[in-house]
Amino acid sequence: MLKQDKVDVTDRIVGKIKNGGIELLLENSPIGKIKLPENIQYELEHHFEADQSKIYQNVTVSEGRDARYTDCDEGGWC
Numbered sequence: 001m002l003k004q005d006k007v008d009v010t011d012r013i014v015g016k017i018k019n020g021g022i023e024l025l026l027e028n029s030p031i032g033k034i035k036l037p038e039n040i041q042y043e044l045e046h047h048f049e050a051d052q053s054k055i056y057q058n059v060t061v062s063e064g065r066d067a068r069y070t071d072c073d074e075g076g077w078c
Contacts, residue, residue, distance in 0.1 A: 017053060047074075
């Protein structure tokens with residue numbers, strides 16, 4: 001005989017910002033959405049910023065043909 005049960009999948013859920021909300025996915029399959037209010041405020045680490053639909057990482061990139069280091073962190077590791 002079969003019975004219904006619940007499996008906790010909370011730590012496997014991923015959220016992606018999409019169309020004014022957060023799309024919830026379980027193993028790349030959509031399972032729901034969290035609606036965000038207008039004028040949402042993000043609390044991000046200092047080298048990230050957001051607008052109403054995207055999150056950006058501020059990076060330093062080299063310019064020119066002789067650029068040698070392209071991905072260095074704040075501690076100087078490249």
